[in-house]
Amino acid sequence: MIPLARWLAAGSVCCGGFLFSPVAAQSATMTIPGLGQMLAGxxxxxxxxxxxxxxxxxxxxxxxxxxxxxxxxxxxxxxNVVTVVAVGQIVLNGKQNTVTWIRSLKGAKPMTRITGTGNKIVKK
Structure with missing residues (x-):
């Protein structure tokens, strides 16, 4: 059995007593009040x-x-490849992720934070 702290540190999502592991071949989505929508997989x-x-x-x-x-x-x-119509902030963690945005909710472009390598944010 994997200790909970190590499982969560590996990227699992925990909420309401349910644990969702990104190891699964398919993804799961859920909405968590106050946190928004989550997709794991x-x-x-x-x-x-x-x-x-x-x-x-x-x-x-x-x-x-x-x-x-x-x-x-x-x-x-x-x-991961994400296309978003309108966004306020984009945060990229990991490697080789791309987010393409069309419209910013705040100013000329959304606030951004990028960590990892090979990540891109592109305006369409």
């Missing part, structure tokens, strides 16, 4: 609608299209 293609909330992607090689207004987009993992 690998190799999936999804479209989600933002209603002023945040979206967190945890996993690898996901393709995600976000419509509506997203207050924040956080991408954890590697080789």
């Amino acid at each position: 690998d190799n999936s293609a999804r479209a989600l609608k933002c209603s002023g909330d945040a979206v967190t992607v945890s996993g690898n090689s996901n393709k995600l299209t976000l419509t509506g207004n997203c207050s924040q987009v956080v991408v954890n993992g590697n080789k």
Whole structure:
């Protein structure tokens, strides 16, 4: 059995007594009040609608299209590709992730924070 702290440190999502591990071949989505929408898993293609909330992607090689207004987009993992229509802040962690944005909610461009290597933020 893997200790909870080590499992969470590996990128698992915990909420409401349920644990979701990004080791799964498919992804799972959930909405957590106050935190926004979360997608965990690998190799999936999804479209989600933002209603002023945040979206967190945890996993690898996901393709995600976000419509509506997203207050924040956080991408954890590697080789994720996200297209977002309107965003306030973009945070990229991991390697070789790409976020393409169309419109900023605040000013000329969204606030950004990039860690890891090979991550890109592109205006469409």
